[in-house]
Amino acid sequence: MSQLVLHSYLNGKFYRGNSPLLKVNDLGLYRAYAVFDYLRSYNKTLFRVENYAERFLFSASEMHIHNPVLKTELVEILHQLNRLTNLPNIGIRLLLTGGYTKDGITPDKSNLIISSEMFQPLVNEQYQKGVKIITENFIRYQPHIKTNNYAHVIKLRKEKKMNDVYDVLYCYRGKVLETSRNNIFIINGNTLVTPQKNILHGVTRKVVLELAQNKFTVEEREISKKELLEAEEVFLTGTTKKVLPVTNINNQLFSKGKIGNKTKELLKLFDSYIQEYK
Amino acid sequence: MSQLVLHSYLNGKFYRGNSPLLKVNDLGLYRAYAVFDYLRSYNKTLFRVENYAERFLFSASEMHIHNPVLKTELVEILHQLNRLTNLPNIGIRLLLTGGYTKDGITPDKSNLIISSEMFQPLVNEQYQKGVKIITENFIRYQPHIKTNNYAHVIKLRKEKKMNDVYDVLYCYRGKVLETSRNNIFIINGNTLVTPQKNILHGVTRKVVLELAQNKFTVEEREISKKELLEAEEVFLTGTTKKVLPVTNINNQLFSKGKIGNKTKELLKLFDSYIQEYK
Numbered sequence: 001m002s003q004l005v006l007h008s009y010l011n012g013k014f015y016r017g018n019s020p021l022l023k024v025n026d027l028g029l030y031r032a033y034a035v036f037d038y039l040r041s042y043n044k045t046l047f048r049v050e051n052y053a054e055r056f057l058f059s060a061s062e063m064h065i066h067n068p069v070l071k072t073e074l075v076e077i078l079h080q081l082n083r084l085t086n087l088p089n090i091g092i093r094l095l096l097t098g099g100y101t102k103d104g105i106t107p108d109k110s111n112l113i114i115s116s117e118m119f120q121p122l123v124n125e126q127y128q129k130g131v132k133i134i135t136e137n138f139i140r141y142q143p144h145i146k147t148n149n150y151a152h153v154i155k156l157r158k159e160k161k162m163n164d165v166y167d168v169l170y171c172y173r174g175k176v177l178e179t180s181r182n183n184i185f186i187i188n189g190n191t192l193v194t195p196q197k198n199i200l201h202g203v204t205r206k207v208v209l210e211l212a213q214n215k216f217t218v219e220e221r222e223i224s225k226k227e228l229l230e231a232e233e234v235f236l237t238g239t240t241k242k243v244l245p246v247t248n249i250n251n252q253l254f255s256k257g258k259i260g261n262k263t264k265e266l267l268k269l270f271d272s273y274i275q276e277y278k
Numbered sequence: 279m280s281q282l283v284l285h286s287y288l289n290g291k292f293y294r295g296n297s298p299l300l301k302v303n304d305l306g307l308y309r310a311y312a313v314f315d316y317l318r319s320y321n322k323t324l325f326r327v328e329n330y331a332e333r334f335l336f337s338a339s340e341m342h343i344h345n346p347v348l349k350t351e352l353v354e355i356l357h358q359l360n361r362l363t364n365l366p367n368i369g370i371r372l373l374l375t376g377g378y379t380k381d382g383i384t385p386d387k388s389n390l391i392i393s394s395e396m397f398q399p400l401v402n403e404q405y406q407k408g409v410k411i412i413t414e415n416f417i418r419y420q421p422h423i424k425t426n427n428y429a430h431v432i433k434l435r436k437e438k439k440m441n442d443v444y445d446v447l448y449c450y451r452g453k454v455l456e457t458s459r460n461n462i463f464i465i466n467g468n469t470l471v472t473p474q475k476n477i478l479h480g481v482t483r484k485v486v487l488e489l490a491q492n493k494f495t496v497e498e499r500e501i502s503k504k505e506l507l508e509a510e511e512v513f514l515t516g517t518t519k520k521v522l523p524v525t526n527i528n529n530q531l532f533s534k535g536k537i538g539n540k541t542k543e544l545l546k547l548f549d550s551y552i553q554e555y556k
Contacts, residue, residue: 004303004380019301024373024391025282029300031428032310038382063433093382095302098432102282104316104371104395107432113302117382141419147429150309152419154376154385155341 009114028097034148035059037094059145085116130247131166139172153180176223182238186231196220204237233260243267287392306375312426313337315372329481337423363394408525409444417450431458454501460516464509474498482515511538521545
């Protein structure tokens with residue numbers, strides 16, 4: 001893939017192909033003052049678009065970045081970009097920045113940039129074999145929202161690659177939070193548990209909780225690192241991952257390296273939900 | 279000031295006026311994966327340019343961002359930009375980003391962007407009256423280096439303005455660290471103290487320590503919040519601030535709202551140093 005952006009929207013206008021240009025004195029670049037979100041389509045339908053739009057605007061409000069569009073307008077822009085791109089599966093990336101600064105620090109009129117991209121689903125092997133994660137003592141800045149603050153995990157990319165690690169699980173004061181890009185769940189018997197505080201409330205997390213309600217006892221609460229390592233099954237959820245089994249934590253085989261039956265069941269439920277999603 | 283950038287350098291080329299353009303899929307914008315620095319000139323001479331160049335390249339190395347230039351080349355680019363801009367006092371802003379990403383997360387060839395700007399010194403009143411700061415429990419990500427991670431302080435701008443606060447002093451676990459953009463010093467009797475760990479080692483901080491050596495007992499060590507509030511004099515140092523007295527902390531008049539004599543003496547020493555600086 002040599003070209004990331006397929007179509008884009010920048011402050012009211014749509015563009016075809018290539019990345020749009022921004023002046024360097026945008027505060028998103030100068031000062032990492034920007035909120036972010038990412039959604040996808042399945043078979044030409046944007047998945048839970050309202051949830052993503054709401055979260056994006058909530059992040060903007062929490063960061064005090066002026067949002068130039070109503071939620072209904074934002075949803076319409078996303079649909080329009082999806083129609084323009086006209087591919088069965090795309091990703092859409094949203095960025096709202098503090099705008100071009102005149103003195104290097106003071107925000108001006110925000111810049112809203114939305115781009116459609118080719119979507120590359122995970123390879124089947126990762127669903128069949130599960131993935132490896134490592135834990136790290138870290139907490140994101142403003143974990144309840146999504147900003148462009150991902151420098152930490154990019155910095156770790158070589159270390160991750162060398163150790164063949166799929167993602168880093170952030171823990172803080174002995175509690176399990178989230179991975180750098182996903183939420184985490186554990187299963188014990190018929191109980192499904194996922195952290196509730198100091199995390200991003202993922203849309204896929206939300207859907208999994210909805211789908212699991214009739215089959216599992218669902219708990220949203222603190223999980224200690226010890227509880228994680230002793231769990232029967234562990235999986236991640238995320239927009240690009242759906243329900244992804246974890247089979248290795250901190251270089252120890254987990255669940256004997258096999259994917260748990262309940263994780264499989266939840267992935268199946270999720271896949272059915274997607275197929276029927278309109 | 280309607281125009282921030284006077285001249286700029288982008289990946290080997292110099293440009294006149296206006297901000298250069300970058301594609302939005304630069305990782306500095308998408309993922310806040312960028313290092314930053316800022317230096318200034320006095321009377322057409324770049325101040326301590328070697329120190330700033332070293333720190334910038336150190337930040338790049340710590341963030342694992344590939345640096346495309348040698349230190350000598352970087353210093354030469356900075357001098358050339360200064361000559362091009364040809365004004366008595368300018369600011370120069372450096373940014374090195376993870377480059378244009380093809381998949382939204384993986385770095386590519388770094389982008390090096392350097393811009394010269396008009397420099398607006400602080401108004402005299404701030405040196406004569408001192409400034410007001412408030413403390414906050416916060417620690418920067420990777421405090422020993424300078425990244426573009428300034429979102430927190432921009433988020434707080436309205437609150438700061440409402441309370442007429444000049445800067446926010448980050449404290450962590452009861453220890454004084456640094457303000458959002460400056461280092462901090464306290465004076466008691468003939469002893470000058472400044473934190474040493476979990477801070478950015480500012481160039482102005484370094485110069486002040488050098489200048490103070492013959493007149494003060496200098497200590498680089500932990501300072502508790504209590505010690506700060508009981509100090510005789512407090513001041514900030516920074517590239518754009520030189521030596522700036524603090525006369526109000528957390529809405530309490532400090533030093534009876536007057537500027538201490540030793541702070542004045544250090545500012546005088548600093549100003550002499552600038553005048554003789556070649």
